[in-house]
Amino acid sequence: MTRIGILGTGRVGTNLARKLAAAGHHVTLGGRRLPDTDTPATPRVTFADHRTAVRTADIVINATPGDSSLDRLTDLRTELTGKILVDVSNATRDARDGLPGELCYPGSSLAEKLQAALPGTHVVKTLNTMLFMVMTAPESLAVPPTAYLSGNDEHAKRTVTALLGDLGWRSEQIEDLGDVTTARATEAMILVVPHILRRHGFEPFAVSLAR
Template sequence: MSKIAILGVGRVGGGLATALTRAGHTVTVADRLPGAAADAARTAQIVINATPGNSSLERLAALREQLRGKILVDVSNATVDGPDGLPAALVYPGSSLAEQLQAALPETHVVKTLNTMLFSVMTAPATLTQPPTAFLSGEDPEAKQVVGGLLADLGWHQEWITDLGGIETARAAEAAILFVPHVIRSTGFAPFAISIAR
């Protein structure tokens, strides 16, 4: 079992904290108090970025020392919202938040995952009518293996997890967020995920 710090106290961070604690991990959720994120990251083995993606880079770049040598699991999407509050464009077109984080944190093992689904599916993938897909992007194979173990603790079967390759592949997974507003407008705010059918 691991010591995990979750940065972000919204629905994503809260859901992951509950599920990972239930799985036996020691989980700390950093609130918005000054220094809370730094303290949480310093004592953790794994840090999960569940902060709003459009401000994640600035927040996490400030934690370079605390994140040195750690695994950073990035589940956020960096988007520009439209008038209805739903994602309308990417903050980093031609790149990705994960790539930007890896460049800013060269001594941290960034792994992108769980960003291609509604938040509730992250911790309950088996509730969908067909198997969803969780993608992994990152430079360090061992870090991705560790993150794959966390996904298993959240109920993800091994055959539902696809390793896309290096961190640059995160730009494809992050672009999938552009499906979200159209799906929600078409079918409502119900759990869904990207799934690779074979």
């Protein structure tokens, strides 16, 4: 059993928490405010503030809004030292209709900024090229989706690959792109997402590799 801290209690964070808990991991959902109830909706899931969620975890998942992730996680530098940080967020500024607009870090990426700000942490970018429901149900799409990996540490990427397996991803669906600088490519894929959403609504989809 791995202790996993998930930062962010929105749809992405809670969806990942349920699936990882069902796979046997102990999950702590970290938020700025604790829920009104002390009883988690899912066994093996507890709630805490961000700092506690990181301090008690072996692996940390960043599911906070990407445009504020850098400031939030930099504040947790001490607690994140020596840990694997799985970054599933995209850093964009909202368009007028509330959908993703411009990139916050053109020519770079949130993952690169996090790695530079957290040199003692192993940042791995993944699962940021799909709607949140596909993250935990890759089998739900008619065409097998792709989960891309970007990160500097090979051991950390192997660990995250195993974690993806617990979420239902098969090895042939996981594409290791290389070091953390490759995250700028997958983060840029968010630019196509608002156009798809405007045409098709919030139907599950992923931006995948077909071959």
